[in-house]
Amino acid sequence: MLIEQGLRQTLTQRIDPKLIQANAILQLSQLELQQVVEMELAENPALEVPEDDPCEGCELPKAVCVDCIFHKPTPSKEEMDLSVYELETPVDFTGDPDQDNDFIANIEAFVTLQDHLRTLLRTVVSEQQFDIAEYLVSNIDDSGYLSCATSEVVIALGVPEAEVEAVLALIQTFEPSGVGARDLQECLRIQLEHLEEDGRGNPVALAIVRDFWQDMVAKRSGKIARRLKVTQKDVQIAFEFIKNSLNPYPGNAFRTPWTSKPNDPTNIIKPDVIVRRTPAGYEIEVVQGEQYLLAINSNYRNAYQQLKNGGAKKFSDEEKKHIVEFVERADLFIRNINQRRRTLRLITKAIVEYQQGYLETGSKSFLRPLTRTRIARALKMHESTVSRATANKYVQLPSEEIVSFDFFFDSSVSIKDLIGEIIANEDSSNPLSDQAIAEMLQQRGLNVARRTVVKYREAQKILSSRQRRR
Numbered sequence: 001m002l003i004e005q006g007l008r009q010t011l012t013q014r015i016d017p018k019l020i021q022a023n024a025i026l027q028l029s030q031l032e033l034q035q036v037v038e039m040e041l042a043e044n045p046a047l048e049v050p051e052d053d054p055c056e057g058c059e060l061p062k063a064v065c066v067d068c069i070f071h072k073p074t075p076s077k078e079e080m081d082l083s084v085y086e087l088e089t090p091v092d093f094t095g096d097p098d099q100d101n102d103f104i105a106n107i108e109a110f111v112t113l114q115d116h117l118r119t120l121l122r123t124v125v126s127e128q129q130f131d132i133a134e135y136l137v138s139n140i141d142d143s144g145y146l147s148c149a150t151s152e153v154v155i156a157l158g159v160p161e162a163e164v165e166a167v168l169a170l171i172q173t174f175e176p177s178g179v180g181a182r183d184l185q186e187c188l189r190i191q192l193e194h195l196e197e198d199g200r201g202n203p204v205a206l207a208i209v210r211d212f213w214q215d216m217v218a219k220r221s222g223k224i225a226r227r228l229k230v231t232q233k234d235v236q237i238a239f240e241f242i243k244n245s246l247n248p249y250p251g252n253a254f255r256t257p258w259t260s261k262p263n264d265p266t267n268i269i270k271p272d273v274i275v276r277r278t279p280a281g282y283e284i285e286v287v288q289g290e291q292y293l294l295a296i297n298s299n300y301r302n303a304y305q306q307l308k309n310g311g312a313k314k315f316s317d318e319e320k321k322h323i324v325e326f327v328e329r330a331d332l333f334i335r336n337i338n339q340r341r342r343t344l345r346l347i348t349k350a351i352v353e354y355q356q357g358y359l360e361t362g363s364k365s366f367l368r369p370l371t372r373t374r375i376a377r378a379l380k381m382h383e384s385t386v387s388r389a390t391a392n393k394y395v396q397l398p399s400e401e402i403v404s405f406d407f408f409f410d411s412s413v414s415i416k417d418l419i420g421e422i423i424a425n426e427d428s429s430n431p432l433s434d435q436a437i438a439e440m441l442q443q444r445g446l447n448v449a450r451r452t453v454v455k456y457r458e459a460q461k462i463l464s465s466r467q468r469r470r
Helices: 017-027 030-043 077-081 113-124 127-138 150-157 161-171 184-197 203-211 213-217 221-228 232-245 298-308 317-354 356-361 372-379 383-390 405-409 412-424 434-443 450-459
Strands: 085-087 273-278 281-286 292-296 394-396 402-404
Touching: 017 317, 017 383, 030 317, 113 127, 113 161, 127 150, 127 161, 150 161, 184 203, 184 232, 203 213, 203 221, 203 232, 213 221, 221 232, 273 317, 281 317, 292 298, 292 317, 298 317, 317 356, 317 372, 317 383, 317 405, 372 383, 383 405, 402 405, 412 434, 412 450, 434 450
Parallel strands: 273 394
Antiparallel strands: 085 292, 273 281, 394 402
């Protein structure tokens, strides 16, 4: 066997670790970014939060207030490479010393609908049926509806279907009334039966929901009155009773009696970017909470400059390695944070310029179809950069509405709302067919097929033209 040694040139692609870190920081949400910053401050001795009197104009430290029209110092050569940037404020866990800040007392346990139902199960369901009940409860969504078929439970657990139906019927007796229903008709029927048992029901309404559901949806009050042998006025009263006394989404009404803060402000979505309308146009602010700054420690900065300017003899090899590693790491971290903020601002600016019609009117019918690829091409970025920058982030509009960035990239939003607007303004005695709506959209320059109109109409839970006719 012949063994030879030689040289060969090959081309390979390797991802730069610096690029990996930049992409990771770009994708972080506001809370995640704060956590990463706190961790980096704890691990890197060359990184610090400087203390400096702020500029009167822009409230940044005067040493780094390079963008302020009131104070424009000329940065030195040393400051050109290792500059300082503003950053978000870390969460303050110290609290107000003048207030009672009992940490344990302030912890809240949020009880979900599923937790509430499991608690009830333990008191009424036998041990043999508990697995079935647990499976069913885990498939009840937040609106209170069962999101799986009973046949699925039969296959998954290997139990008789009759037993599954019996356990489901037991769950449907729980509060909130209507929970565990498989569709709207069953949900309303359960609620009407519960009201009937309490002596607060309406027998005509129960009969209509149970036996004449399709006629009720189509508002055939005359046919229902003849079949039930009651007057049309009784049927109209029953319709009003169903409308005013029943809840089509029983899960939404769930709240335990001990919940003192149903509208807890901690659950409110906080925007990552704020767009404001000013006399000069739109102003875009990347949210940073209470401002604070990151900088490279002056001692580390001076030592690093000495190393670069021929003063390496003053330091041992271990000191050189330590200084270079942490100073360059801090500088890269600051640059990536700054790049994240710039990228978010540029993308938001491009969206604002493209969607001015919506921002000015607030009507979704003025939303223009937009893709991340289009934004990327306009800004000469890669599409993945736009995706990372906007992932799981929210923007506050001039109307103070907070929406996800994904809202602007859903090309179907404007068409959906336009269909809803057309139907809302139609003649109820002669409602528009899906084909007629498609033709109206085509006249407005939107090439939408009839089946697409059907899909978007059903997504908004709008009835067909026959069922909308009065």
